[in-house]
Amino acid sequence: MTHDPNSTTAPAAYDILCIGSVLWDVIGRTDSTMNIGRDVAGRICQIPGGVALNIAMTLTRFGLRPALLSALGRDALGDALIADCNAMGLGTDYIYRSDDYPTDRYMAIEGPEGLVAAIADAHSLEAAGALILEPLRDGRLGRASAPYTGPVALDGNLTHALLTEIVAMPEFAECDLRVAPASPGKAERLKPFFNHLNTTLYVNLEEAGLLCDTEFAHAETAACALLERGAARALVTDGAKAAALASAGTTLCLTPPPVTPRRITGAGDTFMAAHIAAEIDGATPHDALHRALETAAAFVAGETST
Template sequence: MKELTRRVYEAIKLDPLASQQSLADRLQMSRESVAGHIMQLTRHGYILGKGYLLAEQHTFVVIGGANVDINGHSHKALQAYDSNPGTINQSPGGVGRNIAENLARLGEKVHLIAPIGEDQRGNWLIEQTRLCGVETLHILRHESLPTGSYLSINDEDGQLQAAIADMRIIDALDENKLKTKQAILQSAYRIIVDANLPSNTIDWLAQQTFDTNWIADAVSATKAPRLRPILSQLTLLKANQDEARAILACTETDPKKLAQDLLTTGVKSVLLSLGSQGVLYADSENCLQKNCHPSQPISDSGAGDALLAGFLSASQQNQKLDQALSFALACAAMTLESPFANNPELTIQNVTQWIASL
């Protein structure tokens, strides 16, 4: 940043609502010169919008799906083609939104960019997301498509048996929509994308030159291959074994070999979920597997999202790799023990106490 531009930036920090003329008078510059520096600050992501909203340091921006989860949990062994006694819960969901909520609950600054319908369900979803600490200013409302919905059925052990996802609205999140969010994307410390995004949108993101750390969640074996164009730019890829095989178009069954093969695509580090066997982390210098913590699962919805958020939060806390993986697995376990895709009790203090109680 040039010296004059920095002076304007520092003046705005002291008085974000100041007019261009008052800034010019204070700095003994012309109003036109101040306007030019403000344009540069906006273009490079230091200023995010009207009123001189300043970019925050170490901010996460999550781009992905946001939907309403409707989860049915059978009380007894699930009987196909029949009505099963159980409980039904509605909660906020969507991979990108879930990651954002978990990060916010763990104390991180996070903005969500996601398409949501202009309907009552969408209003409820935005309010619930805002209440958990996520910045919802950059959510994109769609006037005709409904807010995304995810309907899941879990057995008596909390294992997913079937699901239907109405995520048509995610296809509306194209490059033209994201171009309106250039300032927040430019200012982001880390950008997290999920593979729910359309292939063309991921292609566009891969072509951008934002000075940021890219992170991706592979979401599912069907959608994971969409991430191929952006793999070489990723600081971290989170995937399970099926998703990794789909990305690599292979049948490899050795987790360590899978992780190493992902690294050869240009990914800097891999967080490979092994389900009930825990998690494996690999980068150019490390390859460490960590077993799951013991837990009493109620629902496995959102556990992978909590795993990624927990690992990122632990990294922000500068925890050692073994500790970071333990923290991430604890976030996943606490989510497994919740009927919701996001455990409302997820905080750094609670996770730390949960680990200490083992």
């Protein structure tokens, strides 16, 4: 792909930027109840994952072509992941490749009641820091004087320092910014995005509570509280219970369809991607939320491919 050095927008082939973790998911699933120290039978798979990549993969199902901004090691795992991303039609032109750090991985165990435990090794992404954002600064995707204006999905696997820097960066001043924390343990990293006018926060009920330093019983209450804290728009999910979308003067609540859960990892990312895709397609707030809940439910039920 040739690059016009005077261009300040993404190449026409890309519809959205996905910034954050691109790694290998190592997932163990079992139908047996898990307790600490218990050894049970199950299945283990290794698949492309990471919040940014999960979002990007789902976006392709809606006919969109995302470009990835992340960090991968210049190793065999990184080469294999690049090849898989290219095969899925994802843009890998802007991924930073490191000679000093290995490709990141995420390991999780899922039982019949959901996630049992997980470890996210995103040290290479954190070490790369602002290097992954160079395409937004050097003219390939934008620059401070002519920032990128399209949609951007950003995940909280970046460091708190870098996320705080992004809030103040002119390169992000005009984009449609969608932000997710990646996990409850990283939810508080999103606090700098309060009062960032072009940001939509995607969180679950627990993450909303961490951001507001309290506990919520319902998604609607949580979404409204996030707006009171300064969020421009907030979307809060609560598993099988009603999800809520809150923006200035408007609150919308919908309940997802009931399903038997067969997998958990990636469900929130799938929901976020489906909602973004629906809004890019011009759907109403009600239809966009409905489509996102339907898509996430199908994913949890194992009706869509990973």
